[in-house]
Amino acid sequence: MYIESSTPAKTGDVARLFSPETSGPCLEFYFHMFGQQMGTLQVYTRLSGSTDMQLQWELSGDRGDTWNRAVINHNITGNYQVIFHGDIGGFLSDIAIDDVTTWNETCEAFGGWGDWGNWTDCTATCDGGIQNRTRYCDSPPPPYGFTCVGDDDGDMADTEQQECNKQPCPVCEIPPAPLLACNFDRDLCGFQQDITNDDLDWTKHNHATPNRLYAVQNNVPSAQTGPFHDHTLGQYHAGYYMYIESSTPAQTGDVARLISPETSGPCLEFYFHMFGQQMGTLQVYTRLSGSTDMQLQWELSGDRGDTWNRAVINHNITDSYQVIFHGDIGGFLSDIAIDDVTTWNETCEAFGGWGDWGNWTDCTTTCGGGIQNRTRYCDSPPPPYGFTCVGDDDGDMADTEQQECNKQPCPESESAPVCTNEYMELALPAHRLAHVVTSGLHWDPDPSCKATFNGTHYVLRTGLYQCGTKVTFDTKYVIFSNNVSLLFTHDGIITRDHDVVIRAVCKYDREEAVMSEFLPIPGGLEFVDEGFGQLSIRLDLFPTQSYLAPYTAPEYPVHKHLRDMMYLQLQVQGHALQLSVIALHCEATSGHNSSLHYPLIQDGCASDDTLQFYGSPDPGTQRFGLEAFRFVQEVTTVYIRCEVEVCDAADTGSRCAQGCSTSRHHKRALESDTKSRYVISRGPIVISTGYNEADSADNMALVLGGTAGVVIFAAVLLALKVRRSKKVHPKYQLLVDAE
Known part of the structure; x- marks a missing residue:
C-alpha cells in the first residue's frame, strides 16, 4: 500500500489507513520512504470501541531506496486497531508499507551478533604482537533505528583484540619489526600537536571529513576534499585517521604540525590522502633526539586523487629521532590526511613487484608472420607513491613482451589485391587452389559476383561500391574491404582442417597538401602511396559558372583580364555519391620558396573578398571562383596551393560536411607532416590589364615592365597531404602527365 504524492496531492495532505481489530503486544511492518521531499509516517493505536488514538511510532525524511523493518512493542492487552497516518511532504514523497503483522509476544528489538571472523595476521612474528577479529550485527539484522546489544558506537560491528607471537625473538636473527606502528584507531600513539610553531591542529576523525560529507550530500562533486574513510579498516568500518580541516576559520598559508614520539629505524612508512581542487603541501621532517633542527625528508603538493597513497622514506639516521608532519593549507578545498605511520628496523623496498604475465593477445596475422603481446603490471606489491618497478623505464606501471607468431607461409601470399580508383581485384593462383572448391568461387556477400578463370x-x-564491398573511414584512410571464402574438398564425413577466408583490403589516403617547386603539368592527379590504392582528384578551370565543360589542354594558356572571374572545380572522380571533398586551406604565391603569400581559403572559409563558393552536383565535387588578380610586385607566375581532405559523404559530422569552420584557431602549416608531394595544375592562365581580347600573348609580354599592364601566368596547383608521424621526412615526386 502506498500514498501517491503527485498532483492533485499537495504538501500537507494526509492519508490514513485503518486495520481491522487485532491483538498482541508486538506490531511489525516494513516501510519504504524514498524521495527528496519525503514527509512523515506515523503509527497510532486505538482501543476497541474508543475514538482516542495513541501515537506509537513516527519517522520523517528520506530513508533510502530500500524496505526497512520496524518493530513496535506496546502494553495494550485488549483488542485494538492500527492506524497508518501519512503526511505529504511534496511532489516527491511517496510513502509505502507492506507485511503488517502482530504477534502474541514481545518482539526482539535488537539484532543478533554473527559469528566471529578470522583473526588478522599478527603484527609481529615474535616478542608479542596484536591481532584482531570482527563480528557484525547481522544475525538477524535489527529493526530500523536499533542495533545489537553492546554496539556502543552504532557501527554494527564488534572488534576483539588479543596478543600473539609472544615468544622471544632469536638473538642471532632479529626480523624487521615496527618501532612505531600507529593507525590512530585507539589513541594518538604519543603524537602531539606543535602548539608553538603552527596555526592549526591536526584532527582525529573517522568516516568522511565535514567538507567531503557536505559536498556529497549537496551533490557538488567539484567541492569534495578529504577522505571518506580511514586506510586501516576501509570504507565500511569506523577506523580513525589524522587530518587538517581546511575550511573556515583556516586560511590559505596556515600551517599545522604533528610531532611523533621518539622512534628509530632507517625506514619511515605512512599513507597520505591529498584530494581537493585547492590542495596545498605536505612535508615530512625528521628531528634528532634533543635537537631543534629539522631536516626535510619528503615533500608533495597538489591534488593526488581520491585514494590513500603509500609513501616510503629511507634515510641514514642511526639514532633516535622524531617525525614531524607539516601541512600547508592551499585553500578552502585542501583537507590533508595521514594514517598508518610505521618505522622499520631495516631499509624498505622502494620499488614495486611485477605481477604474473597476462595471456598472449591474438596474433596480428593468421600466416606469414605476425606479432602478439602479453603484459604484466607493477602491482605485486604496488610501489610506494612516486616509485615504480625495476625496468619500468617509461613509468606506466606496465611491462609488455612481444613475440612473432603464425610464421608459416600464407597460401594466399601471391594474391595481394590490386587497388584502383574504380575497382578492387583479387587474383588467386590456380596452383594454390588444388584442394579448394573453385566452382562458383565468389565474393562472399554477393554470390552473383563470381570469379573468372x-x-x-x-x-x-x-x-568499390559493389558486391557487398564495405567502406570505412579512419583518421588516415578510406578503407574498402571484401571477403572470399575458400572451401576445401574433403573425402570423408568429417574434417579437422580449417577453411580459409581471404580478406581483400584497399586503403586510400584521405588528405594531402598542395606544394611543389616544379613547373605545373596539366591534368589530373593519380597517386599510389606505399602500395595502397589510388584515388583520382582533379582541379579544372571552366570558362563560365555553368561548369558545362572545362578548358582542355590545347586551349592553354587561357587568357583572362584583371577582375575576370576564374571558375574552379575540385572533384574526387569515380566516388561522387560515396566520398566528399573540401579545400581546407588555399593560398597564392609566386613560387615554392617565395616570400609572397596571399591567403584565398582558410579553414574552408573564403579569405579573398572576391572568392565565392557555388553549389555542387554531388558531395565529391566542390566549386568556387574568384576574380583574376596580380601581385603588386612584378611577378610573372602565380601558384595556388591547397590542402584538401577526403571524407565519407554519409558522415554528417565529417570535416567536409562542416564546410567553413571558424573554430580551429591553429592553422596547420601547408608544408608540415607530408610524406610525398604531388603536383596537379590548371594553367597557365594569362591575365592582362588591357581590354582587347584579340591581343596576342607576345604583345602582352612586351609591356611587362611598363605601367600599362602586367602579364601573370596563374597556375592552379593541387597536392594531397597525408598526415604522418613527425619523424617522417618530406620527399618530392614529379608525376608524369597522362595527357
Whole structure:
C-alpha cells in the first residue's frame, strides 16, 4: 500500500489507513520512504470501541531506496486497531508499507551478533604482537533505528583484540619489526600537536571529513576534499585517521604540525590522502633526539586523487629521532590526511613487484608472420607513491613482451589485391587452389559476383561500391574491404582442417597538401602511396559558372583580364555519391620558396573578398571562383596551393560536411607532416590589364615592365597531404602527365 504524492496531492495532505481489530503486544511492518521531499509516517493505536488514538511510532525524511523493518512493542492487552497516518511532504514523497503483522509476544528489538571472523595476521612474528577479529550485527539484522546489544558506537560491528607471537625473538636473527606502528584507531600513539610553531591542529576523525560529507550530500562533486574513510579498516568500518580541516576559520598559508614520539629505524612508512581542487603541501621532517633542527625528508603538493597513497622514506639516521608532519593549507578545498605511520628496523623496498604475465593477445596475422603481446603490471606489491618497478623505464606501471607468431607461409601470399580508383581485384593462383572448391568461387556477400578463370588465376573483380564491398573511414584512410571464402574438398564425413577466408583490403589516403617547386603539368592527379590504392582528384578551370565543360589542354594558356572571374572545380572522380571533398586551406604565391603569400581559403572559409563558393552536383565535387588578380610586385607566375581532405559523404559530422569552420584557431602549416608531394595544375592562365581580347600573348609580354599592364601566368596547383608521424621526412615526386 502506498500514498501517491503527485498532483492533485499537495504538501500537507494526509492519508490514513485503518486495520481491522487485532491483538498482541508486538506490531511489525516494513516501510519504504524514498524521495527528496519525503514527509512523515506515523503509527497510532486505538482501543476497541474508543475514538482516542495513541501515537506509537513516527519517522520523517528520506530513508533510502530500500524496505526497512520496524518493530513496535506496546502494553495494550485488549483488542485494538492500527492506524497508518501519512503526511505529504511534496511532489516527491511517496510513502509505502507492506507485511503488517502482530504477534502474541514481545518482539526482539535488537539484532543478533554473527559469528566471529578470522583473526588478522599478527603484527609481529615474535616478542608479542596484536591481532584482531570482527563480528557484525547481522544475525538477524535489527529493526530500523536499533542495533545489537553492546554496539556502543552504532557501527554494527564488534572488534576483539588479543596478543600473539609472544615468544622471544632469536638473538642471532632479529626480523624487521615496527618501532612505531600507529593507525590512530585507539589513541594518538604519543603524537602531539606543535602548539608553538603552527596555526592549526591536526584532527582525529573517522568516516568522511565535514567538507567531503557536505559536498556529497549537496551533490557538488567539484567541492569534495578529504577522505571518506580511514586506510586501516576501509570504507565500511569506523577506523580513525589524522587530518587538517581546511575550511573556515583556516586560511590559505596556515600551517599545522604533528610531532611523533621518539622512534628509530632507517625506514619511515605512512599513507597520505591529498584530494581537493585547492590542495596545498605536505612535508615530512625528521628531528634528532634533543635537537631543534629539522631536516626535510619528503615533500608533495597538489591534488593526488581520491585514494590513500603509500609513501616510503629511507634515510641514514642511526639514532633516535622524531617525525614531524607539516601541512600547508592551499585553500578552502585542501583537507590533508595521514594514517598508518610505521618505522622499520631495516631499509624498505622502494620499488614495486611485477605481477604474473597476462595471456598472449591474438596474433596480428593468421600466416606469414605476425606479432602478439602479453603484459604484466607493477602491482605485486604496488610501489610506494612516486616509485615504480625495476625496468619500468617509461613509468606506466606496465611491462609488455612481444613475440612473432603464425610464421608459416600464407597460401594466399601471391594474391595481394590490386587497388584502383574504380575497382578492387583479387587474383588467386590456380596452383594454390588444388584442394579448394573453385566452382562458383565468389565474393562472399554477393554470390552473383563470381570469379573468372584466365588459365592461370581465378580473378575476382568488384567496383568499390559493389558486391557487398564495405567502406570505412579512419583518421588516415578510406578503407574498402571484401571477403572470399575458400572451401576445401574433403573425402570423408568429417574434417579437422580449417577453411580459409581471404580478406581483400584497399586503403586510400584521405588528405594531402598542395606544394611543389616544379613547373605545373596539366591534368589530373593519380597517386599510389606505399602500395595502397589510388584515388583520382582533379582541379579544372571552366570558362563560365555553368561548369558545362572545362578548358582542355590545347586551349592553354587561357587568357583572362584583371577582375575576370576564374571558375574552379575540385572533384574526387569515380566516388561522387560515396566520398566528399573540401579545400581546407588555399593560398597564392609566386613560387615554392617565395616570400609572397596571399591567403584565398582558410579553414574552408573564403579569405579573398572576391572568392565565392557555388553549389555542387554531388558531395565529391566542390566549386568556387574568384576574380583574376596580380601581385603588386612584378611577378610573372602565380601558384595556388591547397590542402584538401577526403571524407565519407554519409558522415554528417565529417570535416567536409562542416564546410567553413571558424573554430580551429591553429592553422596547420601547408608544408608540415607530408610524406610525398604531388603536383596537379590548371594553367597557365594569362591575365592582362588591357581590354582587347584579340591581343596576342607576345604583345602582352612586351609591356611587362611598363605601367600599362602586367602579364601573370596563374597556375592552379593541387597536392594531397597525408598526415604522418613527425619523424617522417618530406620527399618530392614529379608525376608524369597522362595527357
